Amino acid sequence: MYDKNKIKLAIVDDHPMILEGLKSLLEKDTKFLVFSFTKGTAVIDFIQENKIDVVLLDIVLSDGNGLDFCKIIKQKAPQSIVIALSNQAERSIIFRFLENGGNGYILKNADSLEIIEGIEKALIGDLALSKEVQEIMLRTSVTDFELPRLTKREKQILQAIAKGNTSAEIAEQLFISLITVETHRRNLLQKFKAKNMMELVKIATENQLI
Amino acid sequence: MYDKNKIKLAIVDDHPMILEGLKSLLEKDTKFLVFSFTKGTAVIDFIQENKIDVVLLDIVLSDGNGLDFCKIIKQKAPQSIVIALSNQAERSIIFRFLENGGNGYILKNADSLEIIEGIEKALIGDLALSKEVQEIMLRTSVTDFELPRLTKREKQILQAIAKGNTSAEIAEQLFISLITVETHRRNLLQKFKAKNMMELVKIATENQLI
DNA sequence: TTGTTTCTAATGGTTTACCATGATTTTTTA
DNA sequence: TAAAAAATCATGGTAAACCATTAGAAACAA
Numbered sequence: 001m002y003d004k005n006k007i008k009l010a011i012v013d014d015h016p017m018i019l020e021g022l023k024s025l026l027e028k029d030t031k032f033l034v035f036s037f038t039k040g041t042a043v044i045d046f047i048q049e050n051k052i053d054v055v056l057l058d059i060v061l062s063d064g065n066g067l068d069f070c071k072i073i074k075q076k077a078p079q080s081i082v083i084a085l086s087n088q089a090e091r092s093i094i095f096r097f098l099e100n101g102g103n104g105y106i107l108k109n110a111d112s113l114e115i116i117e118g119i120e121k122a123l124i125g126d127l128a129l130s131k132e133v134q135e136i137m138l139r140t141s142v143t144d145f146e147l148p149r150l151t152k153r154e155k156q157i158l159q160a161i162a163k164g165n166t167s168a169e170i171a172e173q174l175f176i177s178l179i180t181v182e183t184h185r186r187n188l189l190q191k192f193k194a195k196n197m198m199e200l201v202k203i204a205t206e207n208q209l210i
Numbered sequence: 211m212y213d214k215n216k217i218k219l220a221i222v223d224d225h226p227m228i229l230e231g232l233k234s235l236l237e238k239d240t241k242f243l244v245f246s247f248t249k250g251t252a253v254i255d256f257i258q259e260n261k262i263d264v265v266l267l268d269i270v271l272s273d274g275n276g277l278d279f280c281k282i283i284k285q286k287a288p289q290s291i292v293i294a295l296s297n298q299a300e301r302s303i304i305f306r307f308l309e310n311g312g313n314g315y316i317l318k319n320a321d322s323l324e325i326i327e328g329i330e331k332a333l334i335g336d337l338a339l340s341k342e343v344q345e346i347m348l349r350t351s352v353t354d355f356e357l358p359r360l361t362k363r364e365k366q367i368l369q370a371i372a373k374g375n376t377s378a379e380i381a382e383q384l385f386i387s388l389i390t391v392e393t394h395r396r397n398l399l400q401k402f403k404a405k406n407m408m409e410l411v412k413i414a415t416e417n418q419l420i
Numbered sequence: 421t422t423g424t425t426t427c428t429a430a431t432g433g434t435t436t437a438c439c440a441t442g443a444t445t446t447t448t449t450a
Numbered sequence: 451t452a453a454a455a456a457a458t459c460a461t462g463g464t465a466a467a468c469c470a471t472t473a474g475a476a477a478c479a480a
Contacts (some may be wrong), residue, residue, distance in 0.1 A: 014319070015319055015320070016319065016320065016321035017228070017230060017232070017318050017319070017320060017321060017322065017325065018227070018231060018318075020231070020235055020321060020322045021227075021228060021230070021231020021232045021234060021235045021322075022227065024229045024231060024235040024238060025230055025234045025235075027236060028274060042447090054335055071265045097431090102454070108225055108227050108228075109225055109226065109227070110225070110226065110227060111226035111230060112226070112227065112229060112230045112231075115227065128358065128431085134411075149352065150427060151425085151427085152426090153426075153427065153428095156217040161408060162412065163408075163409070163412065164404065164405055164406055164408045164409025164410075164412060166405070166406065166465095166467090167466075167467075168432060168466085176427085176428070177428075177429060177430090179428085179429050179431095180428050180429060182429070182467080182468080183428075183429075183430095184427085184428095185259045185467075185468075186468070186469075186470090189468075189469095194374065195374055195376070195465080196374055196376065196436085196467080196468080197408065197468095198372065198373075198407065198408065199373065199374025200374075200375065201408065202372065202374060264428075282476085283458055345437095361455085361456060361457085362456085362457095363456075363457060363458095364457095365458090376436070376437090377436075377437075378436085386457085386458070386459090387458075387460090388458060389459050389461095390457070390458050390459060392436095392437080392438080393457085393459075393460095394458095395437075395438075396438070397438090399438075401441095401467085406437080406438080406466085406474075407437080407438095
């Protein structure tokens with residue numbers, strides 16, 4: 001069962017179906033030994049006790065997000081290779097994942113060949129990026145402008161706006177004047193160079209700012 | 211290879227990874243013979259030439275939706291069993307799928323055991339419903355507010371609104387009067403009993419309506 | 421402690437969104 | 451083909467969002 005020469009893989013995804021399917025798929029290649037996890041915290045516990053070569057990590061998890069887990073894994077087990085395996089195709093997310101030490105990013109619409117090739121690339125020290133991810137990263141487009149950062153209050157207000165609350169409602173909830181809420185709205189629109197709140201909320205949610 | 215006694219399964223999903231994983235998983239059980247498809251139209255062509263026992267059908271597909279494909283499959287091959295295998299947990303979608311002749315509905319957060327049990331249940335004529343699906347179906351009308359359906363035009367307009375377009379811009383884009391756009395807005399708000407468009411867009415995106 | 425940012429609040433005005441109601445034409449479906 | 455559903459346009463009004471500018475108080479960092 002246990003074989004020192006096998007590549008030890010951990011897969012983290014909160015869909016048991018994907019987890020089992022991927023495990024079954026990867027273990028067809030006998031050089032892989034696969035451990036699977038539905039929680040990010042579980043895999044972090046595991047890697048501290050057991051040496052793992054590669055972690056395939058979903059970005060959206062029930063107990064946190066893959067960006068943070070990647071950072072933690074890299075702190076606790078720097079020798080482990082961490083590859084994102086996600087539906088998240090947002091440009092900024094990909095960059096943030098790699099910034100956090102990730103060794104690759106593969107979209108879930110990739111096929112098994114791309115995944116296996118990605119793992120092998122990462123094992124020899126290359127970045128493992130699926131085709132579509134490379135395209136997204138190369139997009140040098142209009143969308144590529146430095147995202148403003150939100151203050152605590154702005155985030156609070158933007159979250160309320162995104163829920164459908166009106167300025168009056170928000171003022172009441174936060175015990176501040178309607179005028180103040182409207183000032184925050186204006187500042188937000190200027191910061192983001194957005195035409196209206198709908199556009200701003202779209203940008204903010206796409207970039208996980210709220 | 212071909213064995214008359216094997217249960218012939220078709221899996222339709224637009225993620226190659228899920229497709230391959232599930233195929234690998236199900237074929238561990240040697241009584242299954244699995245064919246996989248990424249397009250709904252492809253599986254419809256296939257079942258007309260080849261007898262298939264069970265179709266596992268995703269609801270969200272690139273070339274249409276599983277609700278319609280289920281209906282078509284049941285017309286062209288009434289003996290085939292059709293089971294939804296989807297992330298869509300919307301109560302109304304589940305009912306509509308079963309209305310269209312579906313023999314079961316399994317959520318993608320189910321594990322492989324639930325899927326195999328579901329297939330076996332459906333083969334003996336029972337409804338194949340995963341645990342969570344049953345819970346959703348039993349939810350009484352308190353939590354259950356039936357999601358309205360969007361017409362083609364409404365969907366188009368709502369998508370534009372969600373992007374941050376104003377009514378005037380949308381009118382221009384679609385070559386219709388500003389008044390018409392505003393009428394659609396009003397109808398949408400009424401349909402969804404929403405206070406404003408921000409709330410409505412939130413509901414619509416959460417339920418993958420747009 | 422002194423800048424800097426953030427949060428707060430105000431005036432006054434424009435634009436856009438939302439509300440109520442009604443009606444014609446086109447398209448879909450039974 | 452008749453009935454139903456969807457898409458179109460209209461009037462007239464209210465509420466909310468957006469725009470420009472200013473400014474004091476509080477929190478925070480150099």
